[in-house]
Amino acid sequence: xxxxxxxxxxxxxxxxxxxxxxxxxxxxxxxxxxxxxxxxxxxxxxxxxxxxxxxxxxxxxxxxxxxxxxxxxxxxxxxxxxxxxxxxxxxxxxxxxxxxxxxxxxxxxxxxxxxxxxxxxxxxxxxxxxxxxxxxxxxxxxxxxxxxxxxxxxxxxxxxxxxxxxxxxxxxxxxxxxxxxxxxxxxxxxxxxxxxxxxxxxxxxxxxxxxxxxxxxxxxxxxxxxxxxxxxxxxxxxxxxxxxxxxxxxxxxxxxxxxxxxxxxxxxxxxxxxxxxxxxxxxxxxxxxxxxxxxxxxxxxxxxxxxxxxxxxxxxxxxxxxxxxxxxxxxxxxxxxxxxxxxxxxxxxx
Amino acid sequence: xxxxxxxxxxxxxxxxxxxxxxxxxxxxxxxxxxxxxxxxxxxxxxxxxxxxxxxxxxxxxxxxxxxxxxxxxxxxxxxxxxxxxxxxxxxxxxxxxxxxxxxxxxxxxxxxxxxxxxxxxxxxxxxxxxxxxxxxxxxxxxxxxxxxxxxxxxxxxxxxxxxxxxxxxxxxxxxxxxxxxxxxxxxxxxxxxxxxxxxxxxxxxxxxxxxxxxxxxxxxxxxxxxxxxxxxxxxxxxxxxxxxxxxxxxxxxxxxxxxxxxxxxxxxxxxxxxxxxxxxxxxxxxxxxxxxxxxxxxxxxxxxxxxxxxxxxxxxxxxxxxxxxxxxxxxxxxxxxxxxxxxxxxxxxx
Numbered sequence: 014x015x016x017x018x019x020x021x022x023x024x025x026x027x028x029x030x031x032x033x034x035x036x037x038x039x040x041x042x043x044x045x046x047x048x049x050x051x052x053x054x055x056x057x058x059x060x061x062x063x064x065x066x067x068x069x070x071x072x073x074x075x076x077x078x079x080x081x082x083x084x085x086x087x088x089x090x091x092x093x094x095x096x097x098x099x100x101x102x103x104x105x106x107x108x109x110x111x112x113x114x115x116x117x118x119x120x121x122x123x124x125x126x127x128x129x130x131x132x133x134x135x136x137x138x139x140x141x142x143x144x145x146x147x148x149x150x151x152x153x154x155x156x157x158x159x160x161x162x163x164x165x166x167x168x169x170x171x172x173x174x175x176x177x178x179x180x181x182x183x184x185x186x187x188x189x190x191x192x193x194x195x196x197x198x199x200x201x202x203x204x205x206x207x208x209x210x211x212x213x214x215x216x217x218x219x220x221x222x223x224x225x226x227x228x229x230x231x232x233x234x235x236x237x238x239x240x241x242x243x244x245x246x247x248x249x250x251x252x253x254x255x256x257x258x259x260x261x262x263x264x265x266x267x268x269x270x271x272x273x274x275x276x277x278x279x280x281x282x283x284x285x286x287x288x289x290x291x292x293x294x295x296x297x298x299x300x301x302x303x304x305x306x307x308x309x310x311x312x313x314x315x316x317x318x319x320x321x322x323x324x325x326x327x328x329x330x331x332x333x334x335x336x337x338x339x340x341x342x343x344x345x346x347x348x349x350x351x352x353x354x355x356x357x358x359x360x361x362x363x
Numbered sequence: 364x365x366x367x368x369x370x371x372x373x374x375x376x377x378x379x380x381x382x383x384x385x386x387x388x389x390x391x392x393x394x395x396x397x398x399x400x401x402x403x404x405x406x407x408x409x410x411x412x413x414x415x416x417x418x419x420x421x422x423x424x425x426x427x428x429x430x431x432x433x434x435x436x437x438x439x440x441x442x443x444x445x446x447x448x449x450x451x452x453x454x455x456x457x458x459x460x461x462x463x464x465x466x467x468x469x470x471x472x473x474x475x476x477x478x479x480x481x482x483x484x485x486x487x488x489x490x491x492x493x494x495x496x497x498x499x500x501x502x503x504x505x506x507x508x509x510x511x512x513x514x515x516x517x518x519x520x521x522x523x524x525x526x527x528x529x530x531x532x533x534x535x536x537x538x539x540x541x542x543x544x545x546x547x548x549x550x551x552x553x554x555x556x557x558x559x560x561x562x563x564x565x566x567x568x569x570x571x572x573x574x575x576x577x578x579x580x581x582x583x584x585x586x587x588x589x590x591x592x593x594x595x596x597x598x599x600x601x602x603x604x605x606x607x608x609x610x611x612x613x614x615x616x617x618x619x620x621x622x623x624x625x626x627x628x629x630x631x632x633x634x635x636x637x638x639x640x641x642x643x644x645x646x647x648x649x650x651x652x653x654x655x656x657x658x659x660x661x662x663x664x665x666x667x668x669x670x671x672x673x674x675x676x677x678x679x680x681x682x683x684x685x686x687x688x689x690x691x692x693x694x695x696x697x698x699x700x701x702x703x704x705x706x707x708x709x710x711x712x713x
Contacts, residue, residue: 157534161536184499190511216498218510304515
């Protein structure tokens with residue numbers, strides 16, 4: 014497990030929706046060896062004050078228009094925190110770590126501050142094991158292995174595409190659960206990393222996440238931030254974006270033979286004093302739609318001819334336009350946005 | 364999670380292959396409220412010395428012959444630790460807890476002795492969630508819940524059939540891994556319980572296990588202890604028995620809509636000073652066969668007409684006879700033994 018991390022292979026990508034991204038201060042000790050891509054939400058007109066001493070590149074709406082063109086930018090949307098996907102597109106690094114602006118470093122049970130980036134990169138550098146479940150969790154961790162009965166032919170694993178970290182303190186609950194359990198905080202540190210098995214879907218959260226950009230970068234986008242271009246940001250399905258992206262990613266990883274890990278590392282999510290009733294009003298469409306979206310992704314089979322992540326992602330976009338036409342007109346825009354993203358990724362890579 | 368355990372619904376079942384089952388002494392504080400079924404291995408001719416004060420029933424070869432008849436007993440085999448299945452057949456209780464004779468109570472990170480039975484029963488009394496993975500592990504535990512993005516329609520879960528516990532100190536590694544890592548001990552206490560997702564197979568261990576007998580009892584048998592009736596115990600596939608049983612159970616649970624949990628509780632496995640080279644000589648056939656057995660179970664589909672666990676188990680037995688005829692003649696005996704077990708279970712239940 015002790016592995017050398019090459020800082021030249023890593024970009025940290027953060028989205029900024031407020032002029033003062035002061036949460037970055039808390040991360041300076043851990044981020045200083047790395048390059049940070051700061052993406053300013055296109056609607057934010059003030060100048061962003063990036064903490065001094067941070068090795069960073071700042072991208073604004075002006076850069077997005079210059080690089081993508083106004084037409085493509087309008088299709089991709091990049092409203093709210095989804096603008097971080099522009100940073101994924103601009104990066105040339107192998108590994109990306111991204112986190113929300115309400116996160117600060119968590120402490121492990123011994124009281125030491127956790128460097129989430131290190132654990133994420135270790136998760137990504139070690140293989141995933143989606144084809145058979147290991148009861149001692151990640152078999153590549155120090156002090157662990159494959160248990161008796163694990164077929165030897167499956168022990169080499171497959172490349173790990175995504176590492177999903179967790180959250181101490183504020184768990185990532187939906188608004189109805191927050192309303193029912195306003196005081197519940199996550200205090201349980203579960204010292205485990207595991208691969209989500211092949212065929213199983215899961216609720217991916219973008220709060221604390223890292224991925225291998227060379228493998229899965231073309232799928233780290235939702236298309237749901239498209240709507241609202243030229244209109245006020247629609248937020249009836251707020252927070253569905255990373256869930257949607259996660260469902261796409263899982264289906265694509267299962268199709269192409271990559272793995273997704275979940276578990277360590279933890280970050281600490283600060284109290285946001287947000288009103289769960291307001292969240293509910295932002296989420297209710299998403300909560301309802303999810304009941305139709307999940308069976309779609311459970312049944313989704315990608316054609317054998319879809320051999321790249323770009324192809325798979327565009328194919329899902331195509332099917333979304335067809336399948337969800339009657340659920341909401343928004344989804345035909347979402348499908349187009351997904352297809353445009355796949356094209357933009359191809360263009361940026363070539 | 365705080366649930367009242369009714370001692371009248373629980374049997375502890377242990378197999379005894381040595382005249383002095385002194386490991387039971389270590390469990391007296393935890394086992395005293397419960398009834399213990401002690402099954403004496405049919406080849407063991409000495410009288411077993413059960414610790415005084417243990418509320419127990421002892422079954423010997425004489426009882427097996429009397430209850431099953433010599434023909435059925437020969438077919439089921441019950442050699443070695445597999446004889447505990449006779450105890451499952453005799454029990455009339457809802458929940459069974461079974462553990463190996465090299466286990467003593469483990470301590471949690473705060474230094475308190477763990478009562479594994481309590482945690483197992485809580486795991487079994489709460490639903491399983493095989494149809495969507497929850498990143499905060501068992502959503503029914505105190506302090507946890509379903510995370511954002513988990514479809515509400517899947518939150519009621521399905522009945523939990525089996526709870527597989529883990530092991531501190533000696534992990535359950537196969538002989539090749541033991542030879543490579545003779546000093547590796549499991550010291551990581553992972554504070555989690557989770558459902559093995561639908562469609563994913565896993566290496567079930569019988570070392571520390573509990574199950575809902577009313578649901579899955581008819582599948583808690585392997586058929587691999589059949590061979591050797593009238594011959595010395597064949598041990599070329601030693602330790603494959605619970606793995607085989609676990610593959611059957613998982614396929615049946617996936618077919619009938621039940622769940623299997625893994626994780627807490629831990630027991631402490633004592634150093635057994637066994638020679639891994641001897642284990643290797645006992646396991647090599649099993650290790651080799653596993654590479655053919657796992658793809659069989661991955662591809663196995665049970666007919667819609669198999670509506671009970673007995674039917675499913677007998678159906679697998681039938682397919683095993685056909686499918687593995689060329690792998691080893693043993694498997695036609697295994698298939699017959701599985702069919703006979705299903706019949707014996709039906710007879711015992713009626």
